[in-house]
Amino acid sequence: MKLIVAIIKPFKLEDVRNALTREGVVGMTVSEVQGYGRQSGHTEVYRGAEYQTSFVPKLKIELVVSDDVATEVVEAIVEAARTEKIGDGKVWVLDVAELVRVRTGERGAEAI
C-alpha cells in the first residue's frame, strides 16, 4: 500500500478529483495548508503598506492506494493539477505499514 500526498493549487481540486474518480479512487482527505517552494510567496498591500507574504495557500490531498495502481494515480494527479506555471505543487509517495478500517476492523488492502 502507498500513501500519496499531493500539494496542489486550490482551484485545481475539482480537476484532480475528477481524474481520480476516473482512476477508480474512492476516497481522499483534503486539508487547507500554506507554504512555499521556489514560488516564495506573494505581496499584499494594506493602506499602502506592502507585506511580503511568504506562505501561499495550497491544498493537501492524502490518499492510500494499493501498490499496483500507485503509479497511475500519481500520474493522474500530476496531469490534472498541472498549469505549467510556477507554484503547481508537488506529489510524493510513501510506503504504508498498516491500514485498518475502523468500522469493521478489516486490515491491509481490504481496508482501502
Place this chain on the structure above:
Amino acid sequence: MHYNSGDTAWVLASSALVLFMTPGLAFFYGGMVRAKNVLGMLMQNYVAIAVVSIVWVFISYSLAFGPDIGGWGLLGSLHFFALAHPNQTIPGYSGSTIPPLVFVAFQMMFAIITPALITGATADRLRFAPFVVFVAIWSIIVYAPIAHWVFDPNGWLFKLGAEDFAGGTVVHMNAGAAGLAIAMVVGKRRGWPKEPMPPHNVPFVLLGAGILWFGWFGFNAGSALGANVLSAHAFINTNTATAAALLGWILVEKIKRGKSTTLGAASGAVAGLVAITPACGYVDLWGATIIGLAAGIICALAVSLKFKVGLDDALDVGGVHLVGGIVGALLIGFFGTAAVSGANGLLYGGGLALLGHQAVAVVAAGTYSFVVSWILAKIIHKTMGFRVSADDELEGMDTALHAETAYELGGGFLRSLASSGSPEARVGVPQDPPLIDLSGKPGERR
C-alpha cells in the same frame, strides 16, 4: 414650550443612529487588527460606550452645555450636574424645537464615539483598567471643554464665528490628536514596523465602514437638530462627499500601486465622512464633492506619513481623522455658502474671515487635545502603567486581558472534549433519555 414632534422624532432616531456607529467602528477597527487582538479592540469600544454614557449624564454634559462660567466661553458650570433642571432651556438654544433631554441624548452619542475613535491609534498595547480610567477622565477634561468652545453658542470659538456643523474639530480632530499623543506616550507595538501586521478580517472592516456610513446620517443630518431643509442639505452633502472620497482613495491606489483595494474603499469612505462632518450644513453640492474628493486623496497619501516619522498610529486615526478633520474644517473657509447656512467662504465672496476663524479652531482644538491628552496619558502611564507587558502583547489582548479567544478555527470541538468531564457534563446539559430511543441498534444509526 412648544416642541415640534417631527424634529423631536428625527433627533431621537438620529441619536440611535449615532450610537450604532460605535459598534460599527469597533468592527472597522477590529477587522484591521491581528486575530489575537480583535476582542481587545471590540471591548475597548464597548466599554467606551458604557463609561461615557455614565460620565456624560452626570458630569460632562453639564461642563459642555451648562451655563458658561464667567462668560469666557471656556467651560460650562455644573448647573446640569446629574441632569438637574432637565426641562430648562439650554443656554443659547432658546429657539430649539426639541426637548433638552433629547439634545442630551444626541450629544451623548458624540461624546461616546470620540474616545472610541482613539482606540485605533493605540491598538494592541493598552492595559484595560487604565484605558477605562483614561476614557472617563478624558471625557471630562478634554471632550467637554472642546465641545463647549465649538458647539455651545456661548463657547469662544462659536462666538468667534468658527463653523463646525457636526464635529469635525470636536470629534475627529480631537480624537486624532489625542490618539497620536497617547501613541507617543505608550510607544509603538513590538515589532512595528518591521514585522507584518496585516488586517485579520477585511470583510469586518467593510462591514464596519458600512455601519459607520449608515449611522453618519444621524451624526450629520441629525446635527440640524430638526427635520428640515438644513438636515436634507447635510444628508445629501454627507453621501456625496463620502462617495467622492471613496473614489479618490481608490484612484490614488490605482495610480500608485496599480490595484484598488477593498480596505482602501472602506478607508476612503470614512475619510470622506470625517471631512464632510464639519461642513455638511454649510456647503453646497460643489463644496461637498470637492471636500470629499480632497479628503480621499489627501488621507490616502497621509497614511504613509507614520512610517516616515516612526510613530505607530496603528490604524491611522491621525492619517484619517486628524487629517480628514483638518481638511473639512479648513475647506469650509473656501466653500462655505450662506445659501445653505452660515457665512460665505473665500470662493463665495466672503473674503478670508471665515478661513481665518476655521484656522483658529483647528489650531486651538488640535493643540488643546494633543497637549492635555499627552499629559493625562503620561500620568496614567507613570502611576498605573498604561501598556501591557511584553508577554501579554505577544500572547494577544484577547486571552491576556479578557481570557477569551475570538475564533476556534477547527479546534473548537476538539478543545471541548479535551476539558475535564464529558461535553454534556461540562456544559451542564440535563442527561434526560432521548426522545427517540435508538440505542438498541447502534449499527443502523445513520
